């Protein structure tokens with residue numbers, strides 16, 4: 290008998306990060322932010338001077354990631370500690386996200402991170418956030434969501450986030466970056482981004498966070 294798991298896959302900027310955090314809190318379940326593992330692999334590689342296309346070295350970096358996720362007050366993302374150093378904000382940069390999606394195309398890197406992700410499945414349950422949670426990592430999950438939003442809406446949300454943080458960005462450039470990353474995530478041969486056959490698709494375009502959370506909670510009831 291395994292702990293229940295609800296998978297939430299979808300493109301970046303679909304609101305997944307916020308929604309899965311709230312969902313995990315509401316349910317009192319653990320949270321797996323699988324994207325952080327790819328971001329950490331990219332960051333650790335850069336720190337160790339490993340090129341992002343050096344497959345054999347990247348696999349070693351991924352397999353030996355020394356990472357811990359430390360709980361924070363409700364509503365805040367977990368603190369991410371890499372080899373003793375707090376890299377919570379560093380892994381959130383556009384560059385790190387872009388580099389993450391480059392290492393994520395390599396099947397052997399994905400394999401090196403697989404068991405680490407499955408180990409998060411513990412009682413009372415797990416909310417798993419990513420691109421291939423329902424298709425590859427937890428194919429037998431009893432409840433699966435695919436959360437999307439139009440690229441324009443995702444660019445707008447990201448723009449507002451950055452503006453609030455005092456970062457000056459160009460919305461067209463953001464939209465272009467989103468399109469490039471979507472393209473890479475959907476068209477790779479290793480675990481491409483797509484809804485699992487048994488996933489419920491939720492389009493968050495035009496919905497409030499509360500509305501998205503309510504819909505996710507309804508699906509979670511099946512887990």
Ligand code: C5P
Pocket residue numbers: 301323324325327328386389390391393418419420421422470474
């Ligand atoms: O979700 P986040 O933006 O943090 O993910 C960063 C990148 O990591 C994604 O663009 C994707 O290429 C990769 N990723 C993945 N599989 C996952 C989670 C993230 O390939 N389960």
